[in-house]
Every structure is written in C-alpha cells, then in structure tokens.
Amino acid sequence: MKIALLGYGKMGKAIEEIAEKRGHKIVLKVEEDIENYDLDNSKIDIAIDFSVPKAAFKNITTCFKQGIPVVSGTTGWLDHYEKAKKVCEENNTAFIYASNFSLGVNVFFELNQKLANMMKGLEDYSVEIEEIHHVQKLDAPSGTAITLAEQIIEKNPRVNGWQLDDAEKDEIPVYAKRVEDVPGTHTVTYDSEIDKIEIVHTAKSRQGFALGAVVAAEYLKDKTGIFTMKDVLADLFQN
Numbered sequence: 001m002k003i004a005l006l007g008y009g010k011m012g013k014a015i016e017e018i019a020e021k022r023g024h025k026i027v028l029k030v031e032e033d034i035e036n037y038d039l040d041n042s043k044i045d046i047a048i049d050f051s052v053p054k055a056a057f058k059n060i061t062t063c064f065k066q067g068i069p070v071v072s073g074t075t076g077w078l079d080h081y082e083k084a085k086k087v088c089e090e091n092n093t094a095f096i097y098a099s100n101f102s103l104g105v106n107v108f109f110e111l112n113q114k115l116a117n118m119m120k121g122l123e124d125y126s127v128e129i130e131e132i133h134h135v136q137k138l139d140a141p142s143g144t145a146i147t148l149a150e151q152i153i154e155k156n157p158r159v160n161g162w163q164l165d166d167a168e169k170d171e172i173p174v175y176a177k178r179v180e181d182v183p184g185t186h187t188v189t190y191d192s193e194i195d196k197i198e199i200v201h202t203a204k205s206r207q208g209f210a211l212g213a214v215v216a217a218e219y220l221k222d223k224t225g226i227f228t229m230k231d232v233l234a235d236l237f238q239n
Helices: 009-023 053-065 078-090 105-117 143-155 207-220 229-238
Strands: 003-007 025-030 047-050 070-072 096-097 125-134 161-164 173-176 185-190 196-202 225-227
Touching: 003 009, 003 053, 003 196, 009 025, 009 161, 009 173, 009 207, 025 229, 047 053, 047 207, 053 078, 070 207, 078 225, 096 207, 096 229, 105 143, 105 185, 105 196, 105 207, 105 229, 125 143, 143 161, 143 185
Parallel strands: 003 025, 003 047, 047 070, 070 096, 096 225, 125 173, 161 173
Antiparallel strands: 125 185, 185 196
16 A cells, blocks of 8 residues: 555554555655645555644545545544544545544454443442543543543443533543653553453554554545444454
C-alpha cells in the first residue's frame, strides 16, 4: 500500500517502521495540519492519522473529500466524529476510528465487556478506572479509558456515567496519571469489602499500537463504509 502519515511524531515514526517492514511505502508525511499539502488519490491508497486533536477533523475530512480512506487513532476530537462519518459516506470512501489500535487492547476491551456483564448484578462492588501515560499525552483521560467506561455503562444499568477524578455514587471515577516514558497502562478495578477484582493492560512500547494501525489499514484498503476494530479482529480470527 501507498500510505500517507498524518502526524509524524513518535507514533508516526513507529507506524512508518512497521509499515515498511510489512512491504508498504510511505508516500507522504504530514507533521500536523494537512492544509499545505497536495493530496493525490492516485498516489495514496490510505491515510493513517495520529496527528493532534485540533487538526484531526480537518485532516480526516480532507482525505475523504479526495476519496482517500482513513485509519485514525487521534483522540480528543470526537465531538466531530458523526460529522466525519457523514463526510466519509458522502464521498463513498472508508473509515476506521479507534481509541486504541493495539490488538492486545482490543482483546482487553472484549474482556472488559464480559466482566462488566458478569458484575452488573453484584451491588457490593464499586468500579473505577485508572490510566497512566507519558507526559506528552495531551488529552486526559485517554480515549482508551473512555471506551472502557462507556462499555461498562452500556452493560451495567446501575452506572449512569463517568467523571475524571471526583464521581458521584452512580458514576465511574476515572483517574489519569502522567509519568515519564510510560506508553500506557489501563486498570479496571471492582472493589468490595470482601475482595477486589482487577483486569490490567500494560503496553510495553508503541509498537503494539503501530502494528494494530497498519493491520487496520490493510483491512480497510479497497473497502467502503465505517468500520471498527471489532471488524478487524473478526477478520483476523476468521483467518
């Protein structure tokens, strides 16, 4: 594939390394905002966006308008997600957004949903989420932590929302910590007076996120429509 990288920070460089090892070619590198770049869909098969929140919506929709499908892992811009889907559909192209492209994290999401479903009737347990990331991460809580919270809310009728740090009794407290050189750790904890249950995902490097993004791009190529990492995992497990 011929890939445009939207955002050429640490994640962009990790994606470049893995994509080239898998036989793909990086044909465009955008530092942040796509505005001053000339997009030619005859030279670009797909764009992978790990830019910044303020640039993501414009970057993504500009690609759609040129008929270029997009895989996006930028968080902090999702107020405009539905608009982006509409632009994608209007231009008959394809889109995958994920708060986390790590294949391991997406297995973790599946475990989180199953555990939430099991715990919904056990009223003695409170639930909380903690995420730890590197100090360069701009948004808090992480998109992954928000996804985990939303999954629990969907499964448990006793939970009505989430809040960063201070939460009401029927809300999930989400704690965000920033520590130097931590790729990402997410912990979901169910606690009672009797015992505590935790599931944890710890990223050891950015390579897992980068590999997942490239695998998602490989899945998306030549497709039309809106997809998720569930679709990508289902395809992997089927094969």
